[in-house]
Amino acid sequence: MTLRERIKNEMMVIKALGVVYGDIGTSPIYTFAVILLLLDPTKQTIFEILSMILWTLTMLVTVQYAWLATSLSRRGEGGTVVLVQLLLPYLKGARLTALVTALGYVGISLMIGDGVITPAISILSAVEGINLIPGYEETSRMTLLLIAALIAFALFMVQKKGVENVATAFGPIMVVWFFSLGIVGGYFILQNTEVLHALSPLYALSFIQEHPYISFVILADVLLCATGGEALYADMGHLGRLPILKGWLFASLALILCYYGQGAFLLSHPESVKSPFFEMFHVFAPSLYIPLVILAIFATVIASQAMISGIFSVLYQAMTTRIFPHFNVNYTSNELRSQIYVGSVNWFLFICVVLMLFDFQESAKLASAYGLSVSGAMSITGILISMIFLFKKEYFKMSIAIITGLMSIIFFLSSWLKIPHGGYWSLIIASIPLFIILLYTKGQKKLYKALIPVDKDEFLEEYSKRYRYANHVNGTALFFARQANAIPAYIAKTMFQNGIIYDYNIIVIIKTSHEPHGITSHLSPLGEALDLLIIQPGYMEQLDVEKLLIERHINERTIFYGDEEIISDNIFWKMYAMIKELSPSFVSFYNFPHEKLIGVARRAKI
Structure with missing residues (x-):
């Protein structure tokens, strides 16, 4: 020393x-x-x-x-x-x-x-x-x-x-x-x-x-x-x-x-x-x-x-x-x-x-x-x-x-x-x-149940058809999800209902690990021009997703995330909705450039 x-x-x-x-x-x-x-x-x-x-x-x-x-x-x-x-x-x-x-x-x-x-x-x-x-x-x-x-x-x-x-x-x-x-x-x-x-x-x-x-x-x-x-x-x-x-x-x-x-x-x-x-x-x-x-x-x-x-x-x-x-x-x-x-x-x-x-x-x-x-x-x-x-x-x-x-x-x-x-x-x-x-x-548990996800296999089958025959938007898009086996409804809505499919699409899951520090990530294919990126940061990590993406040579054009509009007759869930509205969005917490963010509105009744 x-x-x-x-x-x-x-x-x-x-x-x-x-x-x-x-x-x-x-x-x-x-x-x-x-x-x-x-x-x-x-x-x-x-x-x-x-x-x-x-x-x-x-x-x-x-x-x-x-x-x-x-x-x-x-x-x-x-x-x-x-x-x-x-x-x-x-x-x-x-x-x-x-x-x-x-x-x-x-x-x-x-x-x-x-x-x-x-x-x-x-x-x-x-x-x-x-x-x-x-x-x-x-x-x-x-x-x-x-x-x-x-x-x-x-x-x-x-x-x-x-x-x-x-x-x-x-x-x-x-x-x-x-x-x-x-x-x-x-x-x-x-x-x-x-x-x-x-x-x-x-x-x-x-x-x-x-x-x-x-x-x-x-x-x-x-x-x-x-x-x-x-x-x-x-x-x-x-x-x-x-x-x-x-x-x-x-x-x-x-x-x-x-x-x-x-x-x-x-x-x-x-x-x-x-x-x-x-x-x-x-x-x-x-x-x-x-x-x-x-x-x-x-x-x-x-x-x-x-x-x-x-x-x-x-x-x-x-x-x-x-x-x-x-x-x-x-x-x-x-x-x-x-x-x-x-x-x-x-x-x-x-x-x-x-x-x-x-x-x-x-x-x-x-x-x-x-x-x-x-x-x-x-x-x-x-x-x-x-x-x-x-x-x-x-x-x-x-x-x-x-x-x-x-x-x-x-x-x-x-x-x-x-x-x-x-x-x-x-x-x-x-x-x-x-x-x-x-x-x-x-x-959070109530909201997740209200936002009925799409089965992964059904999503991949529909995605394969749409990607093959639809026009693509130039560039790379990121879509945030919570679980790998269930696709959030907003992703299906964006791709299939609104017809927005990019040349390269990545579903991103951020799953906090039990370790305080250290960041691991794994990129795996799901379909044609569709990958799954799982990021596991320690629960005390200052996660810089942009830096991690650059290291993987991913230059995203747009970042999509679900923006929930919560409706409820229950006073407690109304308070929860207010907390969600006042809190920074999930993606804002990780300091993404605001000009790349697009929130896809979803209405959920809990």
């Missing part, structure tokens, strides 16, 4: 800190304070909380995500869709396939629900640190909310620059942030090394045994220390596995030092229980407190970036696997094809974030609602990876995955207690993409 390659690899680790670890890296700002709202900060209690935090990070993030989940990725890709695609080839029963697919749908939706609260709680918790600056103690709540909203607006504005450019700027800031967490936390640990006794899991187990009901209640708050851990897997497509794992070694050490530093600080400053993080930094270096607040604001902006990047990546996977409507996608990197920007999703998230800010108004109230979607997504990940290891006969990993999966489910059940305190917002927001996914997939 050359020096330049080594430097590039290490820079990817810094970028990983900027893209992936912002969310989990800012959890120390509010996690300890939220947990202590329900408990007295006695020495024993502090030790027990620290033990629970440490082993939650270890089992849910290090074991479930950093070790198990990332080992199942393909070519550096991760996320719920990846797990479903890995699992589907092993499944034979229709019911089990439907169950796994449904879990995938729910997992994607929960991630979006989580992605709305993450920026709100992260940014607002840092902005609230302004109240501890001398002279700014009386800053109004509305002023803090407006500052948080403006910061969120700036964050969502820069998304179109691309993850790589954002990470280049954010990475060094997060390096400084994690060093600050580790140094200040380590300083207070040295002031009271007794806190290191809490490294033992016995303290956590003792608390659970002595206070089972209270333990179950606070698990939902303890989980806050691990929120953002799912980004390790979801964001792998942006940066790759190795930089993310190296980054976690650094980030996890800094986080543990910070949490245990807060514990040591509270042992000597129990009056700081409402905001141990900011109070700890204020005592450590009063003159540096204002720069710290500014750094914290930057870090929380970066925290939001981790979730936004993951949502873009997962939604793109959903679009390419045809379980989500096509949106206009901008590709922002020449190196990593999965670095994308989806404008409509970006601004939908921003609007939801602002609504969360002004609805809850305080980070403590947001924390009371936060965690339901995260724990739900973690539970689904635990179930899916356990099944994959079972089918792969890796029984040791399967056993560990079952343990971490059960832990995630317990956290998820505890988080249901947050529903009356605002947790319902996560479910409401998650229900929007889930409804769209279900409506779109069911609608």
